[in-house]
Amino acid sequence: MVVADVYPNYSICGLPFYLSGETPDWRSLAHRSTSALGAAGVGLLLEHQARSIDPARRSVLVRASTGRERELRYDQLVVATGATAKRAAMEGLGIPGVGVLHTMADAFTLHPLVSANASNRAVIVGAGYIGVEMADALTHRGLSVTLLGSAPSVLPTLEPDLGELLAAELRRGGVEVVTGARVDGIIEGGDGRPQVIGEDGRSWVADVVVVATGVEPDTTLATSAGIALGAHGAIAVDRRMATSASGVWAAGDCAETFHGVTAAPTYLPLGTTAHKQGRVAGENAAGGNRAFAGSIGTQVVKVFGLAAARTGLLTDEARAAGFEPRSDGGVYDDHKAYYPGATPLHVRLTGDAHSGRLLGAQVVGAAGAQVAKRIDTCATLIAEGARVDRLIDLDLSYTPPFSSPWDPLQQAAMAWERTGPLVARSALDSDELSSFD
């Protein structure tokens, strides 16, 4: 395993918690330690950058941090170069006090900036998953935080009214939330502090600026070898994670993703997807024949006391994919109201009005309301190609402290079923119904 830095198999999803102080020791962010990887038989070549691939020779040229280059021959190669923070669209990333958050090195750059002085002001550019997590993290650290999002609502991977619940939670937590704030760039202000410049002329001065405007696939190595790119400029792969070059596989944030609902390639740089793709690529590189089942974009984030999750397609995404989406649901108690601590759970289901197929789900509720694992039930049904009304049939668990006899997901499915034109729910074949009549 050729590793550019000295942090193989690190959880970059954990970086916000290292910066918040909730994870004091960065070493604990390793999914597996370097020694555990070694003990498992993985040879590690740390601080070596893969410079180019020669698919004809089946070799990779690597350069050590010392500058020394060497050629590694391979029978099978897995490219897992990941993603890089989007930098092209933003000027001023090199200014002192400005950082992105994608690698361990990024975190080490930001850490002293956010821990030096609790009275510091922070501006976060970008209100997606990393942006809202960082708003929580830096508030936890004691900083005054302004969160700038370019979209009309925060976390635009949720529909706007649900994103607004998250914005309200951020404001309750003390974060200044500014939506519709498109940023031109960052300059060094008169006092030496970075200044974020908005397109509309507004500007925000801060002690630390975190730019979290998304990532793009790192395909430099792959393109050097003439490997074909696909969706969103990521490395094109088939379901077995094979690239266009014989004996070369790709997985993770550098590669495109087969989408389980649209059945088309897309780009979903998520840790869960990366792990699954890596497992498939590795097994196939070792002579197996495994297919990547597909991602459906299941995501969850915790912000202060709230959890927000989605899976599958939003209404607009479903329409764009050629479905006839209809979305419905409501607000339900996460568990029986007579047991202490019930909280409102916002559930929205998106189904195809024609076929009844479940296409997507969004759930927002209290951090203790099992939001993450409730969305998993929807993710499972979507993966199975099931209908919205299948939710109503499911034998889901119930006890008053945790749910209702009809789980909120099932209540939302009933709401979906009650509204608008319906294709008849499929009854069992009559021979399955051993009727007494």
Place this chain on the structure above:
Amino acid sequence: MVVADVYPNYSICGLPFYLSGETPDWRSLAHRSTSALGAAGVGLLLEHQARSIDPARRSVLVRASTGRERELRYDQLVVATGATAKRAAMEGLGIPGVGVLHTMADAFTLHPLVSANASNRAVIVGAGYIGVEMADALTHRGLSVTLLGSAPSVLPTLEPDLGELLAAELRRGGVEVVTGARVDGIIEGGDGRPQVIGEDGRSWVADVVVVATGVEPDTTLATSAGIALGAHGAIAVDRRMATSASGVWAAGDCAETFHGVTAAPTYLPLGTTAHKQGRVAGENAAGGNRAFAGSIGTQVVKVFGLAAARTGLLTDEARAAGFEPRSDGGVYDDHKAYYPGATPLHVRLTGDAHSGRLLGAQVVGAAGAQVAKRIDTCATLIAEGARVDRLIDLDLSYTPPFSSPWDPLQQAAMAWERTGPLVARSALDSDELSSFD
């Protein structure tokens, strides 16, 4: 709706929390209030006992609490007489200080006994779901609690080593747990307090004794009409919840349950099942054609700081049903250990060694570890007839505070897949794999 008492649509699952004091007002236990039912168009005949059915005349004889009888004619009838606490096997249920817990009236009998004197001693006979919930409830109320279970482990609907986790939690909470304690009956002791007599000669004196040794279907009304009984003496029904009598449907704890894994009738008196069966029976009585999809015995209970859940079949149950079960799993962090508050999650998956089909799952972990909604993912896959290894493919949600990139369920599925003989995992058809090679 003919209601024997004045509590239609009450959550009897909530009775332990009324007795614990966590639900101070019993009125809040109503799923829907009497007035809401009325407003929805449901005519309520409270304090009327249905005495007999005449299927030929399509009539029900009901007797008011005043003693006055009248005949109600019907086009379609739904029998939902529920269950009664098992009484036959236990002598001494009439002794002062002894109670069962199945109806609102039972709760009103017990409430003054448990709230009068916090120094009281309580003995609970039966260590199933209600028994362990009551042990928590009465400890919360301040009583000293002894829990007697006849099986070798508490909560025998879980496998013994997992039940032992619950026993340990009960002991941590101050409950005296006695397993393997078969009870002969209850007598009035010398000091006027009830005394529980064990088969082995041991006895336990208490101020209050709660007998929670299970329920049996209340089929008195149905048998009066010659309606056929089925599994475990419950009313026999087909998938449409039709009984053997034309125009008579049955649902809930009085009726047998179609099991989604064994595809055979069984008896699973659960609130979730009752709600679903009621919906199916009601829809069909109103001219619809809905089939009950089946129950798979999904259950969860919270005891002090622990949650324990199961779905589908235990290993032994699967073997008895004709499968070749193999169970595996492990103990996993409920979320990334680097984020504060990670707790151990015990996951056991049962699959058919021949087909790979997922047959059952058990999960035990901290009350905050989303145990209830994690078991739901397994319940969904079981209902879909999926294989154990399908879990590994699922796009489940992840963020460090709530899970790992591989959810504990997926880690358990990998453990299951690694052990013992395997049927080859089905690959996609080759034409689905648009390989570049």
